[in-house]
Amino acid sequence: MSIRVASLRHIYHPGTPLETKALSGVDLTVDPGKWVAVVGQTGSGKSTLAQHLNALLLPTSGSVEVDGISTTAAASALRMVRRKVGLVFQYPEHQLFAESVLEEMAFGPRNWKFNEEDIRETTIRTMKLLGLPEELLPRSPFQLSGGQKRRLCIASVLAVRPDYLVLDEPTAGMDAPGRRELLGLLKGLVKERIGVVHITHDLELALAMAEQILVLEKGKTVFCGTPGSLMDELIERPIRGLCLPPILELVSGLRDYGYNVPFTLDAVELADRLEKEMRT
Amino acid sequence: MKFLNHLTLGQYIPADSPVHRLDPRCKILSVVLLLAGIFMMKHPVAFIAWGIFLLFLSRFSRIPFRVVIQGARPVIILVLFTAGIHLFLTRGITLWEWGPLSVTKEGVGMAFRMGLRLSFLVLFAGFLTLTTSPMELSDGLESLFRPFQRFGFPAHEMAMMMTIALRFIPTLFDETDRILRAQLARGADLDHGGILRRMKAFIPVLVPLFVIVFQRAEDLAQAMEARCYRGGTGRSRMNPLRWKRTDTFAMAGTLVIVAIFVLMDLGA
Amino acid sequence: MFALRGVSFTYPGAVTPALGGVELSIRNGEWVALIGANGSGKSTLAKLFNALLIPTRGDCLVCGLKTDNEDNLWEIRRRVSMVFQNPDNQIVASVVEEDVAFGPENLGLPSSEIHERVFDCLCLVGLEEKRRAPTYALSGGQKQRLAIAGALAMQPRCLVLDEATAMLDPQGREDVLKILRDLHKRGMTLVQITHRLDEILDATRVVVLGKGKIAWAGDLAGLFAMRDCFNEWGLEMPPLVRFSRKLQERNLLPKACLPFVKELLENLCP
Ligand SMILES: Nc1ncnc2c1ncn2[C@@H]1O[C@H](COP(=O)(O)OP(=O)(O)OP(=O)(O)O)[C@@H](O)[C@H]1O
Ligand SMILES: Nc1ncnc2c1ncn2[C@@H]1O[C@H](COP(=O)(O)OP(=O)(O)OP(=O)(O)O)[C@@H](O)[C@H]1O
Ligand SMILES: [Mg+2]
Ligand SMILES: [Mg+2]
Numbered sequence: 001m002s003i004r005v006a007s008l009r010h011i012y013h014p015g016t017p018l019e020t021k022a023l024s025g026v027d028l029t030v031d032p033g034k035w036v037a038v039v040g041q042t043g044s045g046k047s048t049l050a051q052h053l054n055a056l057l058l059p060t061s062g063s064v065e066v067d068g069i070s071t072t073a074a075a076s077a078l079r080m081v082r083r084k085v086g087l088v089f090q091y092p093e094h095q096l097f098a099e100s101v102l103e104e105m106a107f108g109p110r111n112w113k114f115n116e117e118d119i120r121e122t123t124i125r126t127m128k129l130l131g132l133p134e135e136l137l138p139r140s141p142f143q144l145s146g147g148q149k150r151r152l153c154i155a156s157v158l159a160v161r162p163d164y165l166v167l168d169e170p171t172a173g174m175d176a177p178g179r180r181e182l183l184g185l186l187k188g189l190v191k192e193r194i195g196v197v198h199i200t201h202d203l204e205l206a207l208a209m210a211e212q213i214l215v216l217e218k219g220k221t222v223f224c225g226t227p228g229s230l231m232d233e234l235i236e237r238p239i240r241g242l243c244l245p246p247i248l249e250l251v252s253g254l255r256d257y258g259y260n261v262p263f264t265l266d267a268v269e270l271a272d273r274l275e276k277e278m279r280t
Numbered sequence: 281m282k283f284l285n286h287l288t289l290g291q292y293i294p295a296d297s298p299v300h301r302l303d304p305r306c307k308i309l310s311v312v313l314l315l316a317g318i319f320m321m322k323h324p325v326a327f328i329a330w331g332i333f334l335l336f337l338s339r340f341s342r343i344p345f346r347v348v349i350q351g352a353r354p355v356i357i358l359v360l361f362t363a364g365i366h367l368f369l370t371r372g373i374t375l376w377e378w379g380p381l382s383v384t385k386e387g388v389g390m391a392f393r394m395g396l397r398l399s400f401l402v403l404f405a406g407f408l409t410l411t412t413s414p415m416e417l418s419d420g421l422e423s424l425f426r427p428f429q430r431f432g433f434p435a436h437e438m439a440m441m442m443t444i445a446l447r448f449i450p451t452l453f454d455e456t457d458r459i460l461r462a463q464l465a466r467g468a469d470l471d472h473g474g475i476l477r478r479m480k481a482f483i484p485v486l487v488p489l490f491v492i493v494f495q496r497a498e499d500l501a502q503a504m505e506a507r508c509y510r511g512g513t514g515r516s517r518m519n520p521l522r523w524k525r526t527d528t529f530a531m532a533g534t535l536v537i538v539a540i541f542v543l544m545d546l547g548a
Numbered sequence: 549m550f551a552l553r554g555v556s557f558t559y560p561g562a563v564t565p566a567l568g569g570v571e572l573s574i575r576n577g578e579w580v581a582l583i584g585a586n587g588s589g590k591s592t593l594a595k596l597f598n599a600l601l602i603p604t605r606g607d608c609l610v611c612g613l614k615t616d617n618e619d620n621l622w623e624i625r626r627r628v629s630m631v632f633q634n635p636d637n638q639i640v641a642s643v644v645e646e647d648v649a650f651g652p653e654n655l656g657l658p659s660s661e662i663h664e665r666v667f668d669c670l671c672l673v674g675l676e677e678k679r680r681a682p683t684y685a686l687s688g689g690q691k692q693r694l695a696i697a698g699a700l701a702m703q704p705r706c707l708v709l710d711e712a713t714a715m716l717d718p719q720g721r722e723d724v725l726k727i728l729r730d731l732h733k734r735g736m737t738l739v740q741i742t743h744r745l746d747e748i749l750d751a752t753r754v755v756v757l758g759k760g761k762i763a764w765a766g767d768l769a770g771l772f773a774m775r776d777c778f779n780e781w782g783l784e785m786p787p788l789v790r791f792s793r794k795l796q797e798r799n800l801l802p803k804a805c806l807p808f809v810k811e812l813l814e815n816l817c818p
Contacts, residue, residue: 041717042688056461079467087465095462097487107484111467142491146586157466173633173714175585175743176784201717243718246746247787249809257817267787271794274816278800292642294680415646447642450684496637502600503638506630507651507702508622518649518662 001067003030003053003085003164003195008062010048010219022048023219025062032163033193037206040216041241046199047090049216050166053197054085067163083112086162090169092153096141101132101152104141108160122159130155130185147178151185164195171200183209204245207231208265215239231263291450292413298526299341299411304420306527310534311408317538318400326545327396333537334403341411351406352399359402363395414446419521422512436512444500452493459488549706549737550574550597554606557592566592567760569606574753576705579728579738581748584757585782590741593757594710597739598628611705626655629699633711635691644670644686644694645679651702669697673727689720696727706737713747721747745786749807756781768806788812 005028012020023045030036030053038046051057052064055071055078064071066081089095098104105123114122124134130151136144141152150170158165170186171179187209190196200206206213207227215223215230222239223230234244235252244252247265254261259277264270294300299307321330338345372386409417418439425435463484464470470481552572558565567589574580582590595601596608599615611627613620629651632638641647648669652662670676673693678686686694692712699707709728713721721744729750732738742748754771756764758781764774772789788807795801795816805811 041719051461054465056465082465082467087462089458089462089465092462094492095459095484095488096491097484107468108466111469160467173586173711173743175782177779177782178586180784203718241717241719243722245787246807246809247791250788250791250812253809253813254816257813259817265787267790268794271791271798274795275798275800291684292682294643294682413641413643413646415641415643443642444640447640447683451636499632499634499637500640502595503630503632504640504650506598506600506625507640507698508625508654509650510622510654514656515653516656516658516662517653518646518659518666520659 004065011060030195032195035196036212037210038199038214044216045219054087055081085164086157087166093149102137126155126158166197168199295342297342303527304416352402359398363391367391414443418443551609555603556605579752581751582741588757589760628706629704631709631712635695669700673697708739
């Protein structure tokens with residue numbers, strides 16, 4: 001049970017002057033309960049990949065399988081895939097439309113023919129999961145604050161209880177505490193055995209959150225592995241479009257000088273280790 | 281599965297061609313002439329002549345013919361619809377009958393002519409937007425309509441409105457596409473059920489679209505104001521319109537070609 | 549450059565004011581970073597700077613000109629240019645070159661000067677090869693640089709950037725910062741709004757907004773000393789600052805360094 005992407009290629013507008021090779025050979029496996037980050041420059045194909053995961057785009061060649069169902073199978077299978085994989089677009093608050101938060105939340109479940117009792121229950125449950133109070137239910141979604149809107153959108157996708165959640169830049173434009181809170185809540189989903197695919201420009205965030213990181217460049221996989229091995233890799237040789245977070249740059253400099261400090265994003269841990277090194 | 285794209289919209293395609301370099305006023309007037317000529321075409325020979333001219337124009341302006349055709353795609357439905365109406369509603373010698381519907385010999389001819397005429401109209405008009413940037417187009421229109429300004433016609437405002445509309449068509453289509461996808465991802469089902477259900481299914485697309493359009497309009501107005509825009513007065517141009525000799529020639533050439541085609545048609 | 553005296557602003561129809569009693573002055577050639585939590589009023593303040601919004605109370609002076617006087621608007625806007633978060637909403641024309649020319653055209657400049665300015669600005673942001681490209685075919689980073697070029701073509705004395713890098717990747721952000729450093733060296737006044745503290749390391753002054761008021765103002769070192777307020781201000785301490793403070797507490801560093809890798813390394817690896 002997992003999402004399996006194998007040698008995925010996608011070309012936009014083949015055979016026209018606008019032909020773009022957006023993805024050329026990407027492999028990825030997303031297991032339930034795992035947090036996978038996808039990083040890469042603008043235009044590297046992250047959003048294109050995301051849309052393949054729930055069959056909004058279909059491969060030019062290669063395959064995408066969700067729990068054994070291929071997205072290129074029959075149309076009924078395609079809807080099954082959309083049900084299993086929730087996709088939250090960039091700036092999702094631009095897709096709000098309903099008169100009330102309840103209606104907004106119920107949109108997905110109704111489309112999947114949940115019964116009304118069930119809808120109310122999952123609505124409240126998911127809203128709680130994302131830290132939205134029940135009092136908001138009758139309010140207009142357009143009256144919520146920016147951060148609340150963002151969380152409502154994610155909640156509305158989660159309301160159909162997908163097995164996987166794909167998030168395209170979920171924290172864009174949010175301030176630091178808002179970002180931290182949202183990511184904390186999302187981390188909770190992983191505990192509920194949901195597989196999370198997190199698309200971001202922020203390498204530091206990816207290194208801190210993910211269990212597996214996929215780095216794309218011009219539609220090709222340039223790295224796929226654990227954060228630890230990515231750090232090692234980055235110190236060995238720069239990957240285009242990825243800057244080493246400053247703290248790792250510092251670690252790298254310290255090691256060159258002869259201090260045996262670990263590659264870590266944790267400032268306190270680094271300080272402790274460096275202190276030990278300096279005293280000996 | 282991209283639902284719409286820039287090519288289907290006949291957007292400006294920059295290139296270095298004699299047609300691109302013409303004065304926009306010349307191009308606008310020429311297109312008006314061409315369209316008038318197309319309206320008069322009847323005879324099959326004339327259709328062929330116009331078709332050849334179309335290919336020639338595509339070569340001359342360095343716009344691949346395929347792109348020209350793609351630009352006309354959105355209006356194909358309109359063309360088919362018009363042709364259909366003529367096919368079934370023209371009286372004459374019956375060729376085929378089914379219930380109240382009958383197809384006549386005259387109907388077939390008429391449908392063919394109307395279909396081709398409309399297609400040619402769109403294709404020729406497409407050259408104008410394909411080879412002229414919206415800014416130039418609006419400069420040209422403004423300059424052509426300036427004489428009417430005396431009677432209170434807001435030439436500059438109309439022209440600027442058109443520039444912005446043309447600039448935002450691709451953005452809005454992208455936006456529509458994005459919203460459509462997002463709601464599909466939430467399980468929206470847009471292509472099943474009766475007409476009422478389908479219309480209702482589009483609410484989740486239309487509401488966000490309106491919100492975004494208004495937001496964008498406001499943002500754009502502010503951005504323009506921030507760049508000192510205050511209407512047409514006191515505005516200069518980076519490339520002021522200049523009517524060159526080539527424009528006169530092109531104009532005269534168009535006139536001659538249209539005249540020949542029309543005479544040919546009448547004679548045949 | 550700017551002088552705000554007791555400025556309040558309430559959006560039409562809103563109950564609570566977006567800004568309340570802001571006192572602020574910014575001198576020529578300063579690079580001011582304007583930071584604060586979501587909804588703290590940063591964008592509102594930025595729009596006051598070039599008279600897109602007029603204070604409901606108090607005075608806002610730009611180069612000595614009051615923004616509430618209609619006759620001054622034009623003079624103000626040619627001195628203060630703005631770059632907004634979403635480049636798509638500020639690109640007016642369909643061709644790169646024509647978009648940069650839009651501002652100078654509004655100023656009524658002669659054609660030769662417009663050509664010159666357009667070329668210079670496109671070179672400055674590194675888009676000279678895309679002169680004739682259609683704007684819809686640019687990448688996000690290119691669009692953002694185009695928006696900056698469009699603002700610079702007005703030859704303003706001050707550039708206000710409202711989260712102009714929010715949609716960019718690290719490389720694109722660094723490109724924009726490089727342009728800003730360059731402009732600052734040439735004496736341009738910069739007001740930079742951002743949520744990322746790693747972008748404001750070049751600022752000469754930091755102004756923190758909180759709930760529509762100026763919560764704090766000072767230099768970078770001072771800002772990083774205010775750690776108790778960070779959460780309230782919607783900020784997060786950069787790891788390097790936390791690191792250097794820990795070392796300083798243990799007397800391993802002479803002073804709490806700013807978050808510059810180079811400076812830290814110089815101190816730690818003599
Ligand atoms: N609908 C489309 N039609 C044509 N080309 C497209 C379309 N969407 C994306 N592309 C192109 O495909 C490539 C990959 O785009 P994609 O949006 O997947 O990148 P991304 O990694 O998500 O970038 P960003 O970080 O800016 O969101 C780019 O070159 C882009 O221009
Ligand atoms: N057009 C508007 N109409 C009414 N209220 C508005 C409008 N724009 C902003 N506000 C309100 O004014 C306050 C300040 O908003 P502003 O956009 O200046 O914040 P900001 O600091 O830029 O936030 P962010 O970091 O999210 O960009 C907020 O409470 C916001 O809800
Ligand atoms: Mg993307
Ligand atoms: Mg803002």
